Amino acid sequence: xxxxxxxxxxxxxxxxxxxxxxxxxxxxxxxxxxxxxxxxxxxxxxxxxxxxxxxxxxxxxxxxxxxxxxxxxxxxxxxxxxxxxxxxxxxxxxxxxxxxxxx
Amino acid sequence: xxxxxxxxxxxxxxxxxxxxxxxxxxxxxxxxxxxxxxxxxxxxxxxxxxxxxxxxxxxxxxxxxxxxxxxxxxxxxxxxxxxxxxxxxxxxxxxxxxxxxxxxxxxxxxxxxxxxxxxxxxxxxxxxxxxxxxxxxxxxxxxxxxxxxxxxxxxxxxxxxxxxxxxxxxxxxxxxxxxxxxxxxxxxxxxxxxxxxxxxxxxxxxxxxxxxxxxxxxxxxxxxxxx
Numbered sequence: 001x002x003x004x005x006x007x008x009x010x011x012x013x014x015x016x017x018x019x020x021x022x023x024x025x026x027x028x029x030x031x032x033x034x035x036x037x038x039x040x041x042x043x044x045x046x047x048x049x050x051x052x053x054x055x056x057x058x059x060x061x062x063x064x065x066x067x068x069x070x071x072x073x074x075x076x077x078x079x080x081x082x083x084x085x086x087x088x089x090x091x092x093x094x095x096x097x098x099x100x101x102x103x
Numbered sequence: 104x105x106x107x108x109x110x111x112x113x114x115x116x117x118x119x120x121x122x123x124x125x126x127x128x129x130x131x132x133x134x135x136x137x138x139x140x141x142x143x144x145x146x147x148x149x150x151x152x153x154x155x156x157x158x159x160x161x162x163x164x165x166x167x168x169x170x171x172x173x174x175x176x177x178x179x180x181x182x183x184x185x186x187x188x189x190x191x192x193x194x195x196x197x198x199x200x201x202x203x204x205x206x207x208x209x210x211x212x213x214x215x216x217x218x219x220x221x222x223x224x225x226x227x228x229x230x231x232x233x234x235x236x237x238x239x240x241x242x243x244x245x246x247x248x249x250x251x252x253x254x255x256x257x258x259x260x261x262x263x264x265x266x267x268x269x270x271x272x273x274x275x276x277x278x279x280x281x282x283x284x285x286x287x288x289x290x291x292x293x294x295x296x297x298x299x300x301x302x303x304x305x306x307x308x309x310x311x312x313x314x315x316x317x318x319x320x321x322x323x324x325x326x327x328x329x330x
Contacts, residue, residue: 021128021129021131021132022131022132022135022136025132025136037150038154039136039150039151039153039154039155039158040128040129040132040133040136040151040154040155041117041129041154041155041157041158041159041162042154042157042158043132044121044125044128044129044132044158045121045158045161045162045165047125048121048124048125048162049165066128066131067128
């Protein structure tokens with residue numbers, strides 16, 4: 001499974017630890033520096049797909065009895081693969097002169 | 104009506120299994136979003152509605168592909184899509200021939216089996232693509248394809264026969280009353296003995312193209328979900 005942009009941000013947010021739905025929405029916005037804002041619809045369709053693929057799983061409810069989610073080992077592996085893919089893409093963009101050199 | 108109740112009503116855009124699983128959590132998230140949002144109420148609703156409509160459309164499509172919707176509806180949709188596209192292509196070809204008619208083409212004959220096989224490829228390919236979009240991989244690779252093709256192919260053969268007749272008549276305008284010929288083909292199938300070969304070729308072309316496209320797309324889908 002190749003995660004979509006929103007799904008990848010959800011996986012990244014869950015790298016910080018278990019989160020409930022609204023917490024994930026806030027983290028995604030923060031991680032993307034406000035560039036990506038997802039609503040409940042996008043969030044829960046992403047959660048459904050990620051759960052079905054075994055990348056995240058539900059954990060015990062928090063103090064407010066809200067449903068929480070955490071990353072699985074497979075989820076970490078997929079997030080890592082996607083991060084490497086994006087990193088390679090950035091390297092290529094740098095070689096093409098689209099980005100300034102890292103040095 | 105309170106915003107929460109309105110949002111709860113809008114959740115009906117999602118399928119029932121999705122609502123049952125995530126409806127309450129989505130309502131909680133909406134409540135939190137509304138309480139902490141710095142947007143104006145109008146901007147908030149614009150954001151929420153855009154998010155809701157786009158994600159509901161995606162989720163409904165996903166439900167059609169992998170969920171519990173009735174198989175017959177999806178099968179009918181693939182057959183209808185194939186037949187509609189084939190009719191459109193056939194009519195476009197017939198219209199092109201009649202529009203660009205020139206006496207030079209008088210007496211030119213197009214082999215019926217070749218044209219029929221081409222239409223078969225269009226039909227088989229369209230149904231295969233429709234099945235790939237609408238049916239889950241394990242179904243489209245076996246049962247669904249056999250069932251859909253088994254019923255769609257004879258219908259398509261009749262359709263191809265009628266269109267071949269109409270196109271050939273269009274190339275020879277001296278022949279009278281093309282619609283009676285087309286109707287007779289539709290009513291009686293392909294009555295000439297030599298046309299059984301044409302019929303067989305159409306069947307084979309449709310089955311081979313559909314199966315090949317189905318196989319390629321199924322493998323592609325498997326690779327994409329290989330994690």
